[in-house]
Amino acid sequence: MKELSTEEKIVQAAKEVFTQKGYAAARTDEIAVRAGVNKGLLQYYFKGKSKEKLFKAIFEEAFLKMITRINVIFESEDTVEHKIELALDAYFDLLLENPNLPGFIVNELHTNIHAFVEEIMQKPNRPNPMPLLMQIMEEAAQGKIRPINPVHLILNVLSMTVFPFIARPLFQRLVNVDDATFMDMMRQRKAEILDFVKHAIKP
Amino acid sequence: MKELSTEEKIVQAAKEVFTQKGYAAARTDEIAVRAGVNKGLLQYYFKGKSKEKLFKAIFEEAFLKMITRINVIFESEDTVEHKIELALDAYFDLLLENPNLPGFIVNELHTNIHAFVEEIMQKPNRPNPMPLLMQIMEEAAQGKIRPINPVHLILNVLSMTVFPFIARPLFQRLVNVDDATFMDMMRQRKAEILDFVKHAIKP
DNA sequence: CACAGTTTTACCCAAATGGGTAATTTTAGG
DNA sequence: CCTAAAATTACCCATTTGGGTAAAACTGTG
Known part of the structure; x- marks a missing residue:
């Protein structure tokens, strides 16, 4: 099962610590401990500004993961x-698979202390919502769906999908469910949202 | 306009810094600067563990503000x-009025380093969703609304409402809108959500 | 004015932290 | 077996940070 190289273990540990605690509260010591190695190796593999280097790599990966998925909404040639x-x-x-990715990203964007975030935002992966926006308006005009503000429709879908994962700690305490139950609820939720949206946009 | 006592100015500044940067990244120096006073006064008004004291007070207020509003959903005797x-x-x-309250709360709950959060959660203000859950099922049974999982319905409404404020930095960069425009969009959004939900739960 | 309350100034300290190095030991492949 | 890469050990340092203090200066009010 565990066939990770030391470097990968470090990256993996850094991912855990950063996504759980955020940049400011993350401790390089803890990264080393979680990776099962010593601090010296962080220098060995990430010479110079190891904390920042690790963070950049991890944040960029996480961000692209999240953001490029949005493109799925736009790319296909479908209804x-x-x-x-x-x-x-x-x-x-x-x-x-990555329940605390959104919280991490939102958190780091909120406390905008990392200049390089701007660079990442300008990368080629920028999603272009225009085609879908137009399509929604077209289908509305054709009576295929109910007339609706397309920006808010997209935002609605995204909100219902992502928010529970961000508010997970709060939600779990309020309704008193353990991790496994939460994940089960989320698995059900996909169908619920689809159902909800279908009815909401039906002419 | 500015008739705040020094103590209030400090609390106000602390609120700004904490909600914007989170506990770990917040600097007491910055709080003093923003309050327009010097660090000595933090000791004068909040002797002993000033950072922690300020944070506790602010977080609890913010949390209760957010959480008690949920009760509005449950309390009335309405449809x-x-x-x-x-x-x-x-x-x-x-x-x-408080656009970065949810991000702040979610962030601090996520990095659960503050033991006292548990205490706050157990306070009398705990909302009790059961009545509304039952009511949703009743109305569904009576055919007044479409059959729907009540937990997900509530979560849907909450998601669509709160998420945009949490994802605000990301959203604003992606669609390139300034603060004023964002706020305008949010003001429209209330009606949009209501409309969306109405159609989604119509039998 | 006198005086208590408030505010500033100018320091200090201990701990934590990020970053780093040099020497040594362990490990695996040729 | 021998060697280079990998990993460990045991340090060090500069900076930041939260927390703190004591004395001086300021302010308003009785």
């Missing part, structure tokens, strides 16, 4: 409804 | 649909 279904598939796959 | 409308009113009022 609005089916595009939403595909988007939900893609996003829930990602989120169930 | 489900109208309860949702009232909840949206209450929540949008709060969010438009």
Whole structure:
């Protein structure tokens, strides 16, 4: 099972610590401990500004993971409804595997202390919502779906999908469910959202 | 306009810094600077563990603000649909005035380094979703609304309301809107969500 | 004015932290 | 077996940070 190289173990540990605690609260010592190695190796593999280097790599990966999935909504040549279904598939796959990715990203974007975030934002992966926006308006005009503000529709789908993972700690305490139960609920949720949206946009 | 006592100015500044940067990244120096006073005064007004004391006070207030609003959804003696409308009113009022409250709370709950958070959670204000859950099922049984999982319905409303404020930095960069425009969009959004939900739960 | 309360100034300290190095030992492949 | 790469050990240092103090200066009010 564990066939990770030391470097990979370090990256993996850094991912855990950064995504759980955020940059400011992350401790390089803890990264080393979780990786099962000593601090010296962080220097060995990431010479110079090891904390920052690790963070950059991890944040960029996480960010691209999240952001490129949005493109799924736009790329296909399908109906609005089916595009939403595909988007939900893609996003829930990602989120169930990486439950604390969104919280991490949102957190670091909120406390915008990292200048390089700007660079990442300008990368080629920028999603272009325009085609889908237009398509929603077209289908609305054709009476295929109910007239609706397309920006808010997209935002609605994204909100219902991502928010529970961000509010997970709060939610779990309020309704008193353990991790496994939470994950089960989220697996159900995909179908619930699709159902909800379908009815909401039905003419 | 500015009739704040020094102590209030400090609390206000602390609120800004904590909600923007989170506990770990918050610097007491910055709090003093923003309050327009010197660090000595933090000791004068909050002797002993000033950072922690300030944080506790601020977090608890913020948390209760957010959490007690949820009760609006449950308390009234109304139809489900109208309860949702009232909840949206209450929540949008709060969010438009305190746009970075949810991000702050979610962030601090995520990096659960503060033991006292547990205490706060156990306070009398705990919302009890059961009545509304039952009511949703009743109305569904009576055919007043479409059959729907009540937990997910509530989560849907909350998600669509709160998420945009949490994802605000990301959203604003992706669609390139300034602060004023964002706030305008959010003001429209309340009506959009209500409309969306109404159609989604219509039998 | 006198005086208590407030604010500033100018320091200090201990601990934590990120970053780093040099020597040594362990490990695996040729 | 021998060697280079990998990993460990045991340090060090500069900086930041939270926390703190004591004395001086300022302020308003009785």
